[in-house]
Amino acid sequence: MGPQTSGKTISGSWRAARKFHYFGLGVKRWLLLGSVGVGVWAIGIAFVIKNLLNIHLPNFLPWFLEGVLIGLGGVAIIGVAAYGLFRSVGPILFNTPSVNALAETIYARRSRGRGPKVITIGGGTGLSVLLRGLKAHTENITSVVTVADDGGSSGRLRREMGVLPPGDFRNCLVALSDDETLLTELFQYRFTQGDGLAGHSFGNLFIVAMTDIAGSFEDALSESSRVLAVRGKIVPPTTTPLRLVAEMTDGTIVKGESSITARGGDIKLVAIEPAEASIHPETLEAIEAADLIVMGPGSLYTSILPNLLVSGVTQAIRESAALKLYVCNVATQHGETAGYTILDHAEALCRHTFSGIADYVVANNNHLELGSKYLGDMVKDDGRILVNSKLVMDDLVDPDHPVRHDSQKLAQVIMDVYDGR
Secondary structure: OHHHHHHHHHHHHHHHHHHHHOOOOOOHHHHHHHHHHHHHHHHHHHHHHHHHOOOOOOOOOOHHHHHHHHHHHHHHHHHHHHHHHHHHHHHHHOOOHHHHHHHHHHHHHHHHHOOOOEEEEEOHHHHHHHHHHHOOOOOOEEEEEOOOOOOHHHHHHHHHHOOOOOHHHHHHHHHHEOOOOHHHHHHHOEOOOOOOOOOOEHHHHHHHHHHHHHOOHHHHHHHHHHHOOEOOEEEOOOOOOOEEEEEEOOOOEEEOHHHHHHHOOOEEEEEEEOOOOEOOHHHHHHHHHOOEEEEOOOOHHHHHHHHHOOEOHHHHHHHOOOEEEEEOOOEOOOOOOOOOOHHHHHHHHHHHOOOOOOOEEEEEOOOOOOOOOOOOOEOOOOOOOOOOOEEEEEOOEEOOEEEEEOHHHHHHHHHHHHHHO
């Protein structure tokens, strides 16, 4: 079967090639002229070689002019033939959708490869939304994803298998994948039935299995990135599983990320256990090499701050020469930031880290009406002045999901701030 298929392919290619012999295409004449040009050019070279080797033949001009002039004449004929051939077949060969698409792809890849080194810090849906837009501008992305999640499928796998919670990592892998095809849909597939399977996503189970095979969670992320053709790198802030601890304004202490959001109320401060959890070397290296550091979007107390509270992270950000941005959420979050304004978000961030951690605060100014199914409100500017940070406001909201950012809008504003700094 193989040889027959190969023969058919060769035969088909030959038939296609023979079509260039048809009269009226304007191909044969230019190929013939090009052949003549090559012949004339060769004669000119031969004249030069003949005189250099002292081979005595009749000369009509000084030998150096003879060879040079004949050679240049050959080059001119070749040029005319090439121009004519291009006019005949160039518009067909170089103006087809496939060729144009290939050129655009090559240009985009090279452009993204030269993009700035960006490190994003956060977790949850907000971070994956950002990455989905940011990958169009640069492939030099390192995403630092929280390891404090203890709810849902991630929490179950963390307790039962002793691994870092994979859920947010899975979402970021999919967001950074080269093409969100069937494979990425498979990663997001969630089982709805089955003893022990219900509630788990395939991607979470895949990462846990890969951790066991590869020997470490970091290697599992690396291998998963290869499978999904991910643009960039995804790393944890620390390899130590963290537990989040919140002190409420009424003095109550609540432990566990899922318990904090479920309780509701006003958060005064958050901390991590163990407090001595140290920064992952790849995270430190990425911060030190970054041109741009983006904190958020995402849940302020349960996605962004757990990363920044890891020992060494805030210090590395303070010492970095990179441009630093904080992306404020589009809407407030029940159980975390109810009633917060833009300034309230920024002050909470600085209270847990240091004043001036963000050179710019990026926020939405398109305040859509939220339906009754949403528990929060749109985050607004109350007119108070940010200290040590500049406020950048634009239409960043996704009209289909009014409590979320639009990926492309957000990424474009961030890159505009970076380019115009």
